[in-house]
Amino acid sequence: MTQILVIGAGPAGARCAQACAERGLRVKLVGAEPGLPYDRVALGKVLGGAAPSVLALPDPAARGIRYQPDTRITRLDRAARHAITADGGSLAYDRVVLATGSHAWRLPLPGADQPHVLLYRTLADVAAMRALARASVPAVVIGGGLLGLEAAAGLAALGCAVTVLHAMPWLMERQLNAEAAATLRRHLEARGLRFVMPAATAAIEPDAVVLKDGTRILADIVVLAVGVRPNVALGDGLAVKRGIIVDDYLRSTDPDILAIGECAEHHGQVCGLVTPALAMADVAAANLAGVPIRYVPPTLSATLKIAGLPVWSLGEIAPEGAEPITVEDADYGEYRGLWLRDGVLVGAVLCGDAADSGFYQGMLGRPIGDRAALALGPAWHKAAA
Ligand SMILES: Cc1cc2nc3c(=O)[nH]c(=O)nc-3n(C[C@H](O)[C@H](O)[C@H](O)COP(=O)(O)OP(=O)(O)OC[C@H]3O[C@@H](n4cnc5c(N)ncnc54)[C@H](O)[C@@H]3O)c2cc1C
Structure with missing residues (x-):
């Protein structure tokens, strides 16, 4: 049976290994960090005092995945189909999924390497x-x-x-x-x-x-907190720009090596959010199982995760030539910005109250008749329809 090796046990790698196991594939997951894979998106909870265990993703072993934490892969021996570990070991594979994510960028400033x-x-x-x-x-x-x-x-x-x-x-x-x-x-x-x-x-x-x-x-x-850089070292010998370049089936320039999540570059885009990383994981598993599916990037929204301060943004923000609609209530600290191009909603920002985010997500890309009703949200929009 084909041996799949998923390298990187972040959200994308963990999800891909799980999807592979669900499709009956033989899969091994290795990651450089210790412990169970965890939900990096929710790190703020641990900063706030929650136990790290609240972030743990499902135990891969319970799903039939052979999981090896604390294992950094330093290179791929593509001729022998072995992944070489930092301690000199090697793991055999038939096909590899690179899910090595990104690292936070350390600004090259004098003093940036101090312990504080x-x-x-x-x-x-x-x-x-x-x-x-x-x-x-x-x-x-x-x-x-x-x-x-x-x-x-x-x-x-x-x-x-x-x-x-x-x-x-x-x-x-x-x-x-x-x-x-x-x-x-x-x-x-x-x-x-x-x-x-x-x-x-x-x-x-x-x-x-x-x-x-x-x-x-x-x-x-x-x-x-000045941005991230994709971890592309294992793409040595493959086409790499900012990320490891993949086609619509998430194959690198070596068809036995796929790349997903923040280390992959698809049509010039490197994702920096978890939704596309997880979508890529599902597509990669399907393709490894012989079900050809093309990756189509999802529409992205972003939410600021600070308790009691809703901030949400979707699509194109204040793009040139677009018609803006804004509503501001300074007393309540609320701001709503919407942008239409050719009468179609292309972007939205909500600050101070994001309760209508689902409504605007549903309206994105749709022609808008009554602009005032759109600006005031779902209740007015229905009444006006
Ligand atoms: C604090 C914080 C908050 C965030 N909030 C949000 C949010 O609200 N919404 C959102 O969409 N996104 C958010 N993100 C971004 C989100 O976490 C990433 O998009 C997501 O983690 C990408 O998943 P990934 O699996 O591609 O990469 P990563 O999460 O970076 O995982 C890659 C894993 O691979 C391992 N690895 C790397 N190289 C090797 C190697 N050579 N050998 C073995 N293992 C290796 C790494 O150690 C890491 O564990 C947040 C990120 C942070 C840090």
């Missing part, structure tokens, strides 16, 4: 953050995107005095327009977070972050 400069990607990173976080300890988060804000809110909830440094003019610039981001900033400032942006960081000292204009911001903890 942390990342936010793994359970080990969160343990390091919790070990340093104390009431009133000054903390700086570099990066005002989804993950940076989640880390900042988590550290603030632990009592730290948090400053967020963001290189761009407004927060979450990939998911929000400037007005929605301003609403979000006001909410976070009301919770005690400070912001400096656009901020150009020059160096990290043992007790401060130094900006290019000479400003020193005290910091006993620094968290770098």
Whole structure:
């Protein structure tokens, strides 16, 4: 029976191994991290004090998968069809799924390699953050995107005095327009977070972050949340750009090696969210089982996971030439932005109240008759229909 080896036990690899087992394939899953595969998306819960076990994904062994944690693969011997482990062992395979994900990018700043400069990607990173976080300890988060804000809110909830440094003019610039981001900033400032942006960081000292204009911001903890880079080392000998290049069936340039999740590049896109990673896992398992299915990227939405602060974004945000519809209630700290192109909804942002996110998800790509009814949400839209 064909031996499938899935390398990387993050959400994509764990899901792919499970889907392979459900299709009756013989599958082995190896991952560099210790313990059971876990739901990285929910790391904020552990930062907030929950036990790491709450993130555990189903035990692969209980599903007939041979699972080997704590095992880093250093290279593939494609001629011999062996994966070589860091301790010099080798694992035989007939077909491989690379699900090695991404790593958080460590900014190449002077001082970025000190022990108090942390990342936010793994359970080990969160343990390091919790070990340093104390009431009133000054903390700086570099990066005002989804993950940076989640880390900042988590550290603030632990009592730290948090400053967020963001290189761009407004927060979450990939998911929000400037007005929605301003609403979000006001909410976070009301919770005690400070912001400096656009901020150009020059160096990290043992007790401060130094900006290019000479400003020193005290910091006993620094968290770098400035983006991720796909782990592509095992793609040596395959076509690789940002990620390992795959076709619609998720095959790399070696048809016996598939790549899924954040390490894969499909039609020039490397995904950074879990929904497409899981969709790729299912498609790869089907193709390995001889059921040819093409991967079609899902429409992406993003949710900021900070308790009591709903922020949601879908599709194209403030694209050039699109017709904007905005509703703002400054008293309640709510902002709603919608964008139409040729009368069709192409993007939406909700800040302060995201209860209508499902409604807008359903309207995406559909022609809109009554713009006012659309702006006011599902109840009005039905009444007007
Ligand atoms: C704090 C946080 C919050 C997030 N929140 C959201 C969210 O709200 N919504 C959302 O859609 N996404 C979110 N994400 C992103 C989401 O977690 C990723 O999109 C998802 O984890 C990608 O899954 P993956 O399996 O492709 O990669 P990864 O999760 O990176 O898993 C890859 C695994 O492969 C292992 N590995 C790497 N190289 C090797 C090797 N050579 N040998 C063996 N093992 C190896 C790694 O150790 C890792 O365990 C969040 C991420 C973080 C860090």
